[in-house]
Amino acid sequence: MIESLFPNVDWGKMWDATVETLYMTAMSTFFTFVIGLVLGIILFLTAPRQLWANKIVNWLTGAFVNIFRSIPFIILIILLIPFTKFLIGTIRGPNAALPALIIGAAPFYARMVLIALKEIDKGVIEAARSMGATTWTIIRKVLLPESKPALISGITVTAIALVGYTAMAGIIGAGGLGTLAFLDGFQRSREDVTLMATILILIIVFAIQFIGDLITIRSDKR
Amino acid sequence: MIELKQVTKTYDTGKGALKAVDGVDLSISSGEIFGIIGYSGAGKSTLIRLLNGLEKPTSGTVQINDQVITAIKGVELRKARQKVSMIFQHFNLLWSRTVKENIAFPLEIAGVPKNKRDARVMELVELVGLTGRENAYPSQLSGGQKQRVGIARALANDPEVLLCDEATSALDPETTDAILDLLVDINKRLGLTIVLITHEMHVIRKICHRVAVMEGGRVVELGDVLSVFQAPKEAITKRFVAQVTETEDSNETIKHLRELYPTGDLVKLVFVGDQTEQPILTKLIRTNPVEVNIVQGNISHTQRGAYGTLILQLKGTREEIANAIAFLNNENIQTEVMAND
Numbered sequence: 109m110i111e112s113l114f115p116n117v118d119w120g121k122m123w124d125a126t127v128e129t130l131y132m133t134a135m136s137t138f139f140t141f142v143i144g145l146v147l148g149i150i151l152f153l154t155a156p157r158q159l160w161a162n163k164i165v166n167w168l169t170g171a172f173v174n175i176f177r178s179i180p181f182i183i184l185i186i187l188l189i190p191f192t193k194f195l196i197g198t199i200r201g202p203n204a205a206l207p208a209l210i211i212g213a214a215p216f217y218a219r220m221v222l223i224a225l226k227e228i229d230k231g232v233i234e235a236a237r238s239m240g241a242t243t244w245t246i247i248r249k250v251l252l253p254e255s256k257p258a259l260i261s262g263i264t265v266t267a268i269a270l271v272g273y274t275a276m277a278g279i280i281g282a283g284g285l286g287t288l289a290f291l292d293g294f295q296r297s298r299e300d301v302t303l304m305a306t307i308l309i310l311i312i313v314f315a316i317q318f319i320g321d322l323i324t325i326r327s328d329k330r
Numbered sequence: 331m332i333e334l335k336q337v338t339k340t341y342d343t344g345k346g347a348l349k350a351v352d353g354v355d356l357s358i359s360s361g362e363i364f365g366i367i368g369y370s371g372a373g374k375s376t377l378i379r380l381l382n383g384l385e386k387p388t389s390g391t392v393q394i395n396d397q398v399i400t401a402i403k404g405v406e407l408r409k410a411r412q413k414v415s416m417i418f419q420h421f422n423l424l425w426s427r428t429v430k431e432n433i434a435f436p437l438e439i440a441g442v443p444k445n446k447r448d449a450r451v452m453e454l455v456e457l458v459g460l461t462g463r464e465n466a467y468p469s470q471l472s473g474g475q476k477q478r479v480g481i482a483r484a485l486a487n488d489p490e491v492l493l494c495d496e497a498t499s500a501l502d503p504e505t506t507d508a509i510l511d512l513l514v515d516i517n518k519r520l521g522l523t524i525v526l527i528t529h530e531m532h533v534i535r536k537i538c539h540r541v542a543v544m545e546g547g548r549v550v551e552l553g554d555v556l557s558v559f560q561a562p563k564e565a566i567t568k569r570f571v572a573q574v575t576e577t578e579d580s581n582e583t584i585k586h587l588r589e590l591y592p593t594g595d596l597v598k599l600v601f602v603g604d605q606t607e608q609p610i611l612t613k614l615i616r617t618n619p620v621e622v623n624i625v626q627g628n629i630s631h632t633q634r635g636a637y638g639t640l641i642l643q644l645k646g647t648r649e650e651i652a653n654a655i656a657f658l659n660n661e662n663i664q665t666e667v668m669a670n671d
Contacts (some may be wrong), residue, residue: 173426235422238382238415239436239487249435253426329467330425 109131116298121288126308129284131273132202133312136209137267138232143214144266145259148174148221159226173215179210181273185280206281209273217266225251256327258285264320268313273308284310332381332491333590337390339547350376351387354546358540360490363517363524363633365555367536367570368544376526378493381525383407390431394491398463412440415484419496421476423468429455429479430464436486458512464665466549470531481512485520492516494526498533503655506530510537514633532574535559535647543628543651552662561601574630587625587641588669594645595671596625600664603635610661618654622643641668 147169153159154166179187185208192199192207228251236250252259278286286304293302336526339351342388350373355440358364362495367462368374379385383399394401397410398638415436424574433454437447468476484492494513498506514537517524525542528534534541534555541558543551544567551558551567587596601610629638644651649671658665 119641229420229422231418231420231422232424233386235416235418236435236439238384238441238493239483240411243409243438245439249438250424255426256426327426330469 114300114304116300117304118292122301122308124305125283125285125288125305129271129286130308131311132205132209132277133267133271133283133316134327136206136213136270136274137263139206139210140213140217140266140270144217144222144263145208145221147214147218148225149251149259151218151222152225152251153243153247159246167257168328169293173218174216176211176221177215179212181208182207182276182279185277200281202283203308205274205277205284205324208277212273213266213270216269217262219296220262220266221255221259224262225256226259245302254302257324257330260320260322260327264316264324267315267316271309271313271316331360331395332356332525333393335389335391335393336651337377337380337387339373339380339385342386344486348556349373349547351380351584354390354549354551355545356542356549358523358525360498360523361515361517361521361536361539363526365538365541366525366544367528367529367531367534367541368527369529372544373547374544376525378416378495378525379493382411382416382494383459405642409563410428412436412487412495413489414491415489416493416495417477417480417484417497417616419499421473421477421480422469423483425468428465428467429471429506432468432479433482433486440487450486454481454485456517457485458509459480472505473501474508475593476504476511477501478512480517481509483546485516485522488508489522491523491525494524496527496528497526499528499530506533507536513537531570534570535574535630536635539633542569547595554634555632556603556637558602559632559637561632591643593671594621594623594643595651596670597642597658598666599640599658600666601629601636601640603637610658610663613661614654614657618650618657619646620650620654 125183130243150165151173152170154162154169156163177182189199189209192204195207196204198204207305232254233246233250236246241249274282274284275286275289278284278288279290281287287307292298293305334354335355337351337354341348350589352373354377365379366374376385380387380541381394381399383402387400391401395413398408399407402410404542406560424435427435429551430451433451434447437450442450452464455461455639458481458580460475460478460482463471463475468479471479480497492513496511498509501509510533513524515524516522526533538555540553541555542549543564545564551562551564558567560573562571584596614620622644625641625643627638627640643653646654655665655667
């Protein structure tokens with residue numbers, strides 16, 4: 109039945125491509141989460157009247173985030189080719205896609221982190237200060253736990269965007285379902301391969317959304 | 331124990347400087363419940379935050395025991411804050427933590443080991459009357475319960491001073507009274523010094539020993555709660571006192587009472603302290619041939635004694651009434667003839 113609907117699909121290759129896409133998404137989501145979190149916290153704490161109020165750091169971080177958030181991803185990949193070559197040693201394969209994926213998505217997530225942190229009641233931060241908490245304690249025990257649902261729903265949206273980015277990266281040879289759909293599907297006019305790759309990408313996206321929503325709801329005690 | 335000397339705090343508001351606190355001198359003694367009352371914008375929120383260094387004064391010094399709060403920072407200031415804790419109008423609990431975990435938070439900050447933390451938390455839960463609710467999240471609690479968590483959290487590190495920032499302003503009258511009773515209880519049991527700010531004279535009346543009235547960043551009146559109630563000097567203080575005594579001696583009320591009691595003299599009596607517990611009326615009737623009729627009465631209890639007013643209708647001859655008033659004055663009761671024949 110499936111064989112007759114998708115006559116040209118090589119299931120072995122399809123499976124390998126799916127694993128590559130999952131690998132790229134997972135790795136880039138992880139690093140995006142870490143780097144975005146750090147950038148978002150710096151943006152929040154260096155803003156005027158905050159604990160580390162510092163105009164210069166705030167401006168520099170803000171500029172970095174805004175610039176890399178604004179460059180279209182497909183152009184960013186090309187711009188980063190020399191950097192990727194230096195870092196990874198090649199510009200082909202799943203690992204070569206990671207620098208561009210992370211640099212493209214981390215600033216995007218940093219903005220979401222900033223929005224999440226701004227939503228925290230200022231009184232709670234003041235209460236922690238009145239108890240003699242250090243800024244590090246406030247970050248770990250107030251800022252992160254109190255914004256957890258927003259941080260998780262933010263990384264869910266970002267991870268889904270990253271699935272899309274991996275497909276785009278596939279066109280320049282990163283591998284994964286994007287490469288498969290483009291080279292084996294589109295360029296050889298095998299629509300069934302493109303369709304199957306699309307279905308798999310959709311399943312990945314829905315799975316991420318489902319898991320993300322579940323954790324968000326579980327973590328929200330408000 | 332708490333000394334403020336010439337404390338001034340100026341904010342730079344783009345449109346020029348704003349003096350939130352203006353040359354305040356205060357001295358609060360150990361074990362005292364000290365109230366600061368003022369309307370919003372009077373500078374009381376800034377003032378209370380100067381006491382734990384959440385705000386730094388532009389000039390002047392704040393000293394608690396032998397530590398000059400205005401001169402320390404970093405680790406030293408953070409250590410000092412563990413002994414000067416604070417509760418808030420909007421409770422400021424962490425919604426992501428249960429009651430138990432919220433109360434444990436200051437202990438974590440102070441570096442208390444886990445096993446000691448748990449025992450102390452249960453002690454505090456019991457002290458504030460939240461036994462059975464320790465695993466609830468703040469969102470599952472009522473306002474009064476949230477403030478109890480706030481109080482337990484503030485007491486965790488055995489502070490010497492408790493600062494209350496409009497701690498009952500978001501609560502209904504009944505819950506307000508319960509929380510105020512808890513504060514008095516804590517003050518007596520633990521010998522804690524309490525400094526509170528509020529805009530409700532009811533709070534001052536019910537629990538404070540002394541009160542400072544703030545207006546425009548300055549302390550305009552300061553004294554024992556009872557004497558401030560008895561003889562408020564400033565117009566603003568009179569307005570605050572009227573909030574709770576409400577002996578409406580406006581012309582309108584007097585006219586109304588006169589209609590109800592058309593004969594005799596209407597006399598207002600003001601009692602302070604011990605006199606309220608004396609059988610003055612019995613004595614008055616026994617020693618004077620006047621006819622006495624109670625028109626209206628009101629007694630407020632403060633931490634330093636009671637304060638009250640009573641309006642009487644006195645009937646008799648001119649001389650008998652004059653004698654009766656002389657008798658009352660002799661008993662140290664202020665009188666005021668509101669209307670006569």
